[in-house]
């Protein structure tokens with residue numbers, strides 16, 4: 320939902336799950352609040368002027384390789 324909402328506002332989003340949850344919880348004091356991190360979502364704007372990556376074509380699976388239709 321957050322990714323879709325960001326995209327609608329033309330804000331770039333990078334979700335991440337590959338991080339040390341326990342360390343982050345300690346760093347942000349989430350453990351003391353009885354909370355646990357599950358995912359991160361970096362939000363921002365692409366650097367059109369300086370990021371050579373920005374104009375590259377997205378690498379994505381085709382719909383045929385990604386979606387299974389169950390009838």
Ligand SMILES: Cc1cc2nc3c(=O)[nH]c(=O)nc-3n(C[C@H](O)[C@H](O)[C@H](O)COP(=O)(O)O)c2cc1C
Pocket residue numbers: 332333334335336337338377378
């Ligand atoms: C739920 C979710 C978790 C993700 N976790 C990671 C991650 O831990 N590390 C990572 O390098 N990319 C992760 N990604 C992929 C990045 O968010 C991002 O899609 C990727 O860097 C490619 O960039 P692009 O989507 O602009 O092509 C994750 C994506 C999703 C949807």
